[in-house]
Amino acid sequence: MTQAWRMVARSHGGPEVIEREEFDPGIPGEKDVLIEQDAIGLNFIDTYYRTGLYPAPLPTVLGSESAGRIAAIGSGVAGLAVGDKVGCVSGLGAYATHRMVPADSIVKIPDAVSMEDAAAMMLKGMTACYLAEDSVALRAGQVALVHAAAGGVGSVLVPWLRDKGMIVIAHCGTAEKAALVEADHSLHEPFDKLSAKVRDLTGGHGVDVVYDGVGKDSWRASLASLKRRGLMVSYGNASGAVPPVSLLDLSDGGSLYVTRPKLFDYIATPDELGHSAERLFNRMTRGVVKATIGQRFALADVAEAHRAMESRATRGSTVLLP
Numbered sequence: 001m002t003q004a005w006r007m008v009a010r011s012h013g014g015p016e017v018i019e020r021e022e023f024d025p026g027i028p029g030e031k032d033v034l035i036e037q038d039a040i041g042l043n044f045i046d047t048y049y050r051t052g053l054y055p056a057p058l059p060t061v062l063g064s065e066s067a068g069r070i071a072a073i074g075s076g077v078a079g080l081a082v083g084d085k086v087g088c089v090s091g092l093g094a095y096a097t098h099r100m101v102p103a104d105s106i107v108k109i110p111d112a113v114s115m116e117d118a119a120a121m122m123l124k125g126m127t128a129c130y131l132a133e134d135s136v137a138l139r140a141g142q143v144a145l146v147h148a149a150a151g152g153v154g155s156v157l158v159p160w161l162r163d164k165g166m167i168v169i170a171h172c173g174t175a176e177k178a179a180l181v182e183a184d185h186s187l188h189e190p191f192d193k194l195s196a197k198v199r200d201l202t203g204g205h206g207v208d209v210v211y212d213g214v215g216k217d218s219w220r221a222s223l224a225s226l227k228r229r230g231l232m233v234s235y236g237n238a239s240g241a242v243p244p245v246s247l248l249d250l251s252d253g254g255s256l257y258v259t260r261p262k263l264f265d266y267i268a269t270p271d272e273l274g275h276s277a278e279r280l281f282n283r284m285t286r287g288v289v290k291a292t293i294g295q296r297f298a299l300a301d302v303a304e305a306h307r308a309m310e311s312r313a314t315r316g317s318t319v320l321l322p
Helices: 046-052 115-134 155-162 191-200 217-223 249-250 270-286 300-312
Strands: 005-009 018-022 034-041 065-073 085-088 100-103 106-108 141-145 167-171 186-187 205-212 226-234 257-259 295-296 317-321
Touching: 005 300, 018 226, 018 300, 034 085, 034 115, 034 186, 034 191, 034 205, 034 300, 046 300, 065 100, 085 100, 085 191, 115 155, 115 270, 115 317, 167 191, 186 191, 191 217, 205 217, 217 226, 295 300, 300 317
Parallel strands: 141 167, 141 205, 167 186, 205 226, 226 257, 295 317
Antiparallel strands: 005 018, 034 065, 034 100, 034 317, 065 085, 085 106
């Protein structure tokens, strides 16, 4: 086995807190597998752990999404073998050449899906899966507003919803990004003008559901874009955490609903994880959703990748290569 190394954050702060170190990944326990990694997915949630917005013990190896082949296997693991092509989105520890994980936290990757595509898509794709399939019951013909539609999750969620027969209003921060999105309507209005445009497009009614991974900056515009008894799905904080919410705002907005879900509550068991992966890989192999890899960085340059992502300079998915 080649020398293992990883990128470690020893304190909370900016991208500069991430540094490289060599390590010994050890021997798998009875129910564990050791993965030699080929590709690692970069996600905005990684910055939340880096800054301390989401708690994690220090020092910590960031990243949750990776793909590779099994290099060693525990004696009690069934249904997997050395050399199997697998992916993992569970917990932290992905920013490394080798990763030890429980066997029930990985999924097999189909031959038709490449390592880079899997690493670029699993977390974002499974997030899109629970948003579109599990967080709310949707019917063909309903209308959804998707923020950050050219970003990692948005670029998967928009075609997934359209495949379900939804009418999708996509919103991006710039005209350039909006032009990249294939939706029923692709907008780039500033947030203070967005709800008026959305209501104009919907005959004054508003949308059935808003998918909002932006957070603080988009919160008011999202609520104002909903129809009576519409649902706000707030699943991210790209612009910062949403400030304290008054329930009267929901009442005044038309008896609105709000949910703040997270992926790991939807893939909490091996069966749920497997079902989510199956639905994602099905749509990838059918061409419904695609791994749009906008940029690749060497794993050793992950700090630069964080800076690019936080400055909104990235498009689609970003992959780190060990």
